[in-house]
Amino acid sequence: MKKSKGLQGNIQTVVLVRILVVILLMFLSRIMFFLFNFKYFSGAGFNELMKIFVYGLRFDISAAIIINAPYILLNSIPFRFRMNKIYQGVLNTFFFFINIVALASNFVDLIYFRFTLKRTTADIFAYLGVGGDFNKLIPQFLKDFWYVLLVWIIFCILLVWGSIRVKLQASGSKKGKGGNAKYYFFQTFLFIVIMFICVIGIRGGFQLRPISLITAGNYTSAKNVTLLLNTPFSIAKTFGNRSVKTITFFRKESDLEKVYTPVHKGNPGSFKNYNVMIIIMESFSREHFGVFNESGGKEGNQSFTPFLDSLAGKSIVYRAFANGKTSIQGIPAILSGIPSMMDESFIQSNYAADKYASLAGILKSRGYSSAFFHGGTNGTMGFDSYTKLTGFDHYYGRSEYNNDKDYDGKWGIRDEEFFQFTASKVNTLKPPFVAALFSLSSHHPYFVPEKYKGMFRKGNLPIQESIMYSDYSLKQFFRTVKKMSWFENTLFVITADHTSEGYKPYYQTSTGQYAIPIVFYKPDSDLKGFEKDIAQQTDILPTVLGYLGYDKDFLAFGVDLFNPQSIHFSVHYISGVYGLIKDGYLLEFDGTNSTGLYDLKNDSLQTKNLIKTGLPAKAGLERFIKAYIQQYNNRLIENRLSVD
Numbered sequence: 001m002k003k004s005k006g007l008q009g010n011i012q013t014v015v016l017v018r019i020l021v022v023i024l025l026m027f028l029s030r031i032m033f034f035l036f037n038f039k040y041f042s043g044a045g046f047n048e049l050m051k052i053f054v055y056g057l058r059f060d061i062s063a064a065i066i067i068n069a070p071y072i073l074l075n076s077i078p079f080r081f082r083m084n085k086i087y088q089g090v091l092n093t094f095f096f097f098i099n100i101v102a103l104a105s106n107f108v109d110l111i112y113f114r115f116t117l118k119r120t121t122a123d124i125f126a127y128l129g130v131g132g133d134f135n136k137l138i139p140q141f142l143k144d145f146w147y148v149l150l151v152w153i154i155f156c157i158l159l160v161w162g163s164i165r166v167k168l169q170a171s172g173s174k175k176g177k178g179g180n181a182k183y184y185f186f187q188t189f190l191f192i193v194i195m196f197i198c199v200i201g202i203r204g205g206f207q208l209r210p211i212s213l214i215t216a217g218n219y220t221s222a223k224n225v226t227l228l229l230n231t232p233f234s235i236a237k238t239f240g241n242r243s244v245k246t247i248t249f250f251r252k253e254s255d256l257e258k259v260y261t262p263v264h265k266g267n268p269g270s271f272k273n274y275n276v277m278i279i280i281m282e283s284f285s286r287e288h289f290g291v292f293n294e295s296g297g298k299e300g301n302q303s304f305t306p307f308l309d310s311l312a313g314k315s316i317v318y319r320a321f322a323n324g325k326t327s328i329q330g331i332p333a334i335l336s337g338i339p340s341m342m343d344e345s346f347i348q349s350n351y352a353a354d355k356y357a358s359l360a361g362i363l364k365s366r367g368y369s370s371a372f373f374h375g376g377t378n379g380t381m382g383f384d385s386y387t388k389l390t391g392f393d394h395y396y397g398r399s400e401y402n403n404d405k406d407y408d409g410k411w412g413i414r415d416e417e418f419f420q421f422t423a424s425k426v427n428t429l430k431p432p433f434v435a436a437l438f439s440l441s442s443h444h445p446y447f448v449p450e451k452y453k454g455m456f457r458k459g460n461l462p463i464q465e466s467i468m469y470s471d472y473s474l475k476q477f478f479r480t481v482k483k484m485s486w487f488e489n490t491l492f493v494i495t496a497d498h499t500s501e502g503y504k505p506y507y508q509t510s511t512g513q514y515a516i517p518i519v520f521y522k523p524d525s526d527l528k529g530f531e532k533d534i535a536q537q538t539d540i541l542p543t544v545l546g547y548l549g550y551d552k553d554f555l556a557f558g559v560d561l562f563n564p565q566s567i568h569f570s571v572h573y574i575s576g577v578y579g580l581i582k583d584g585y586l587l588e589f590d591g592t593n594s595t596g597l598y599d600l601k602n603d604s605l606q607t608k609n610l611i612k613t614g615l616p617a618k619a620g621l622e623r624f625i626k627a628y629i630q631q632y633n634n635r636l637i638e639n640r641l642s643v644d
Contacts (some may be wrong), residue, residue, distance in 0.1 A: 361391020
């Protein structure tokens with residue numbers, strides 16, 4: 001007598017149970033996502049959270065069906081060979097593999113979200129394609145966040161355990177050589193029903209358009225969209241999509257240009273042949289600076305950038321905002337005046353081959369030489385290709401440094417040594433020159449050399465000790481270059497590529513999470529002051545060209561900060577939502593409708609959404625962001641990122 005092990009069911013029952021297990025685990029993954037990032041979502045009340053978790057099921061169901069579509073289809077076709085053991089073995093292998101990978105993507109975002117503040121999208125594949133040193137960094141992440149790996153393994157065990165609770169029952173005897181008509185008729189009917197249900201599930205319902213990342217904004221605020229989504233859905237919905245579409249908010253080009261144009265007119269007059277040195281500090285959020293946090297009590301006065309704080313007293317300083325959340329978004333915004341207002345970065349997009357330039361390429365016509373310095377492994381994030389494409393004469397990376405004794409073992413050459421290397425190489429450039437230096441050490445795993453252990457203060461965030469090390473390295477760099485002949489004739493611009501994880505409440509808001517400094521320093525000049533107006537990364541290129549007196553037209557999606565006629569603003573994009581900071585407000589716009597409006601002067605923590613009451617402010621801001629998006633999208637598509 002045979003003993004029955006566990007429950008048995010027909011093939012449709014087995015598939016249904018397994019899909020339900022996947023949906024349940026995705027739902028539980030969202031709970032884990034919330035718990036691991038509780039500080040970021042702590043402002044959401046109980047009712048808001050319940051709404052997020054309930055509506056999140058809609059996206060879980062869609063993701064579960066999308067990633068398991070081949071498994072469902074091949075188990076639903078109305079033929080008897082689907083009961084074959086080898087056939088089932090292949091399908092089962094696929095089922096467990098694809099869902100274990102899908103769960104892994106959810107769990108990677110438990111930590112990765114802290115750095116990007118969005119769910120991973122299909123741009124991760126492009127990022128891997130341009131080099132990210134993942135083979136070296138993955139072991140470090142597993143070491144630092146081993147507990148995430150442990151929880152993922154538990155979820156994988158639950159996936160297997162739950163999926164094999166119901167076993168496929170043995171097929172009955174066949175009636176006749178070719179089976180019977182009743183079997184094929186009924187199984188064909190089930191196949192049609194299952195396919196119909198799957199289509200509805202993938203679409204997320206019977207509405208006109210399938211659900212997408214933007215749909216999540218219908219159920220919660222922009223800040224909480226990432227909690228409502230899941231990573232497999234985000235990757236699937238952005239894979240192969242063209243994220244930039246032609247926009248016609250304004251029918252006439254003349255009407256559009258009256259509201260916003262990225263074309264800057266030349267500044268006739270005497271040109272100043274100043275050298276330009278752009279210094280981009282990895283993850284240097286405003287939160288780490290003493291000069292930006294003087295009114296925060298004892299904790300607020302803590303500075304992790306003593307050198308930059310001292311330099312700020314001799315410079316023009318702006319409370320600025322980054323245009324993105326990653327380095328690969330920050331570099332083209334700073335050097336080319338082009339933000340990444342789409343799901344992938346500009347460098348990774350189909351438009352990276354458009355005709356455009358950088359500060360180096362523009363000033364080449366004025367006889368400037370140029371070089372870009374980054375201590376990372378050559379090829380990292382495609383910076384070497386980008387700088388070559390945009391007119392830089394030289395690229396100096398880990399290969400050119402050519403001494404791995406100073407390699408940190410993860411990202412590249414340590415800041416102190418590479419900064420000194422940069423100083424020596426800049427000293428060989430023929431003036432006038434444009435040089436860009438991008439730091440490295442204040443990046444996870446937050447390297448601090450052993451000889452400096454205990455020298456730098458630890459803060460509330462793991463990064464802050466390495467921030468102090470990079471600030472110290474910059475101090476040593478300035479000590480060196482002060483002795484060089486070109487120093488006095490150089491405009492230094494110091495900023496960050498993006499922010500780090502935030503600790504204080506303001507730096508966790510959807511404005512504070514982009515808060516960076518922009519510092520303009522020219523030795524023995526009148527460039528001094530702490531400006532009240534805001535700035536953004538894309539303002540750097542037009543400000544530098546304006547200060548030099550560049551006389552030709554050029555394109556940049558920012559303003560000349562030194563021009564008193566300029567209207568200051570900042571724009572960013574994340575998870576399908578545009579953010580416009582202007583006139584003391586933040587407007588959140590999903591490409592069709594405004595979803596959030598906050599009075600930043602009186603409500604810096606964004607606790608009150610004024611979208612239904614602040615109609616006058618909303619109208620003007622919405623008109624501006626529509627013009628900005630139309631200029632950006634259409635110029636990318638039509639290859640009009642250059643004025644010549």
